[in-house]
Amino acid sequence: MRLATLRDGSPDGRLxxxxxxxxxCAPAPYPTLQSALENWANAAPQLAAVxxxxxxxxxxxxxxxxPRAWQWLDGSAxxxxxxxxxxxxxxxxxxxxxxxxxxxxxxxxxGPGDDVKFPDEALGIDFEGExxxxxxxxxMGVKPEQALGHIKLIVQINDWSLRTLAGPEMKTGFGWxxxxxxxxxxxxxxxxxxxxxxxxxxxVCLTLKVDWNDRQFGAANGEPMGFGFHELxxxxxxxxxxxxxxxxxxxxVSNADxxxxxxxxxxxxxxxxxxxxGAPRTEFMRFGDxxxxxxxxxxxxxxxxxxEQKVVKA
Amino acid sequence: MRLATLRDGSPDGRLxxxxxxxxxCAPAPYPTLQSALENWANAAPQLAAVxxxxxxxxxxxxxxxxPRAWQWLDGSAxxxxxxxxxxxxxxxxxxxxxxxxxxxxxxxxxGPGDDVKFPDEALGIDFEGExxxxxxxxxMGVKPEQALGHIKLIVQINDWSLRTLAGPEMKTGFGWxxxxxxxxxxxxxxxxxxxxxxxxxxxVCLTLKVDWNDRQFGAANGEPMGFGFHELxxxxxxxxxxxxxxxxxxxxVSNADxxxxxxxxxxxxxxxxxxxxGAPRTEFMRFGDxxxxxxxxxxxxxxxxxxEQKVVKA
Numbered sequence: 337m338r339l340a341t342l343r344d345g346s347p348d349g350r351l352x353x354x355x356x357x358x359x360x361c362a363p364a365p366y367p368t369l370q371s372a373l374e375n376w377a378n379a380a381p382q383l384a385a386v387x388x389x390x391x392x393x394x395x396x397x398x399x400x401x402x403p404r405a406w407q408w409l410d411g412s413a414x415x416x417x418x419x420x421x422x423x424x425x426x427x428x429x430x431x432x433x434x435x436x437x438x439x440x441x442x443x444x445x446x447g448p449g450d451d452v453k454f455p456d457e458a459l460g461i462d463f464e465g466e467x468x469x470x471x472x473x474x475x476m477g478v479k480p481e482q483a484l485g486h487i488k489l490i491v492q493i494n495d496w497s498l499r500t501l502a503g504p505e506m507k508t509g510f511g512w513x514x515x516x517x518x519x520x521x522x523x524x525x526x527x528x529x530x531x532x533x534x535x536x537x538x539x540v541c542l543t544l545k546v547d548w549n550d551r552q553f554g555a556a557n558g559e560p561m562g563f564g565f566h567e568l569x570x571x572x573x574x575x576x577x578x579x580x581x582x583x584x585x586x587x588x589v590s591n592a593d594x595x596x597x598x599x600x601x602x603x604x605x606x607x608x609x610x611x612x613x614g615a616p617r618t619e620f621m622r623f624g625d626x627x628x629x630x631x632x633x634x635x636x637x638x639x640x641x642x643x644e645q646k647v648v649k650a
Numbered sequence: 651m652r653l654a655t656l657r658d659g660s661p662d663g664r665l666x667x668x669x670x671x672x673x674x675c676a677p678a679p680y681p682t683l684q685s686a687l688e689n690w691a692n693a694a695p696q697l698a699a700v701x702x703x704x705x706x707x708x709x710x711x712x713x714x715x716x717p718r719a720w721q722w723l724d725g726s727a728x729x730x731x732x733x734x735x736x737x738x739x740x741x742x743x744x745x746x747x748x749x750x751x752x753x754x755x756x757x758x759x760x761g762p763g764d765d766v767k768f769p770d771e772a773l774g775i776d777f778e779g780e781x782x783x784x785x786x787x788x789x790m791g792v793k794p795e796q797a798l799g800h801i802k803l804i805v806q807i808n809d810w811s812l813r814t815l816a817g818p819e820m821k822t823g824f825g826w827x828x829x830x831x832x833x834x835x836x837x838x839x840x841x842x843x844x845x846x847x848x849x850x851x852x853x854v855c856l857t858l859k860v861d862w863n864d865r866q867f868g869a870a871n872g873e874p875m876g877f878g879f880h881e882l883x884x885x886x887x888x889x890x891x892x893x894x895x896x897x898x899x900x901x902x903v904s905n906a907d908x909x910x911x912x913x914x915x916x917x918x919x920x921x922x923x924x925x926x927x928g929a930p931r932t933e934f935m936r937f938g939d940x941x942x943x944x945x946x947x948x949x950x951x952x953x954x955x956x957x958e959q960k961v962v963k964a
Contacts (some may be wrong), residue, residue: 404893406718406757409827417694430822438824439753443893445718454793455889476964477769498889508744510752511825513723517890575769575812576831579718579757 372508399447401525408442410585417590420607446520465600474578483569492640511546523641538564554598575600669703674880696784713761715839722756724899760834774813779914797883806836806954828830837955852878868912
């Protein structure tokens with residue numbers, strides 16, 4: 337099942353069920369994705385029962401499948417990304433065996449085609465291609481094996497980052513505020529079964545193709561997460577209940593053979609340059625630059641649709 | 651104007667306007683505080699026009715004035731608190747001239763009388779008495795002097811913290827997840843004019859009385875913030891628009907003469923013990939312990955009402 341949200345002037349938009357070919361849609365029996373997630377046991381079979389799609393799906397009308405969420409927690413579950421980021425930021429590897437995770441702003445997710453506004457190019461504008469899951473209500477203290485059953489939907493995310501601000505904010509120990517403005521979501525939120533065998537061990541085993549200004553920049557596979565999403569959910573829920581509709585991210589998709597497959601963010605390439613050449617060479621994004629992200633399976637199918645955005649001056 | 655929210659089974663509760671004596675209330679012309687904040691230019695005069703209060707205000711029915719928010723950003727604006735926390739956590743003073751701020755979980759704020767649940771006493775259960783402001787929609791890049799006008803309501807907050815987890819999470823640079831479960835709010839959200847001259851320079855110049863297990867623990871005054879709330883709002887909005895209903899906290903209220911006035915959290919007292927005696931002596935909270943927090947003015951009046959809670963095992 338694939339779900340999308342259409343622009344209707346309200347903050348949460350209007351939920352639709354998308355046809356298997358992605359070209360058409362039908363009104364959902366729940367007005368918004370948040371309302372469906374709060375009643376998922378009933379909503380899931382009702383949404384799945386929608387099998388006729390009378391309306392053409394206008395790509396221009398698609399906003400983020402969950403345009404705002406009560407909670408957004410982003411992990412950093414790819415070790416090869418973490419190592420490179422430490423290199424580029426000049427930060428020691430964190431002394432922890434637990435997942436790394438930060439709480440991000442959740443009141444807005446950009447839609448897949450929205451222009452993304454930043455105040456200043458000098459802030460080090462960067463994309464971060466990643467996957468995310470959306471859970472129903474999760475009780476405090478959930479175990480990873482139970483957490484897997486709370487993962488109701490999977491999404492593809494661009495976690496926009498401002499690198500000039502990121503290092504100094506990390507050094508405060510308080511995490512990121514200014515360095516992490518709102519993220520973007522690709523067009524479709526999908527149920528795990530849509531991925532078939534590409535959803536395994538709590539991981540999205542698809543290749544995330546990232547193009548910067550129409551040139552391929554990365555094509556890392558989602559499989560080698562150091563922690564699966566079910567483990568990230570359990571980590572998040574250790575001392576709190578998770579509200580239905582909480583979004584949990586993987587962190588930047590990254591593979592150990594990053595020199596071959598490329599990267600899902602600029603900072604990672606700069607980390608490689610620091611290691612290989614002693615200093616970063618690739619600059620961050622400029623106003624007018626574009627980024628396109630699409631996760632594809634072995635057959636070339638793109639279950640989440642696409643993110644295709646331009647950065648603009650606020 | 652003082653506003654409260656009453657339990658009605660819905661996540662956002664039902665907004666009421668509270669009488670000057672705090673004993674009675676009237677239904678508000680907006681169903682929830684969030685809905686009023688999204689239309690504040692219209693809502694404020696309509697709420698202020700309510701001058702008859704036909705209903706007795708049942709303290710048991712009061713939940714947090716904003717039971718959930720789209721965004722919660724908490725500063726750490728009292729230098730004397732920061733210095734003591736660095737001492738107790740063994741963390742160097744952050745090298746920044748900017749406000750310290752973290753993004754916290756906002757999908758739930760406990761009400762003033764709710765029991766507060768934690769999984770384990772060994773996590774270092776601690777209270778943090780502070781003040782907070784609620785803004786209407788704030789545009790990215792707002793200046794502090796403009797931000798002052800976006801502060802529509804003031805609240806009193808208990809920022810629950812799990813100290814055993816806090817230090818290790820800080821060292822990751824990602825900020826707090828497990829160490830910062832949901833906060834609590836005192837009974838009333840008030841307009842700044844309610845404080846008269848005790849609201850000045852973007853600071854709540856009231857004494858925050860904190861009792862732990864019915865014994866006075868602290869009575870620090872809110873005035874000596876290193877940054878005013880307007881500066882915290884501007885910091886938060888540097889790279890993002892702030893959604894209406896964003897809550898911004900002061901951090902633990904603390905005064906330089908903490909040995910005389912006491913502290914608003916246990917960790918701070920432990921920091922004093924580390925400095926004075928070489929090691930902390932005061933233990934953190936146990937299940938069954940209570941904390942009461944009330945901000946009072948020179949006349950003994952308590953504009954926010956009270957927080958009075960018990961910690962229990964989840």
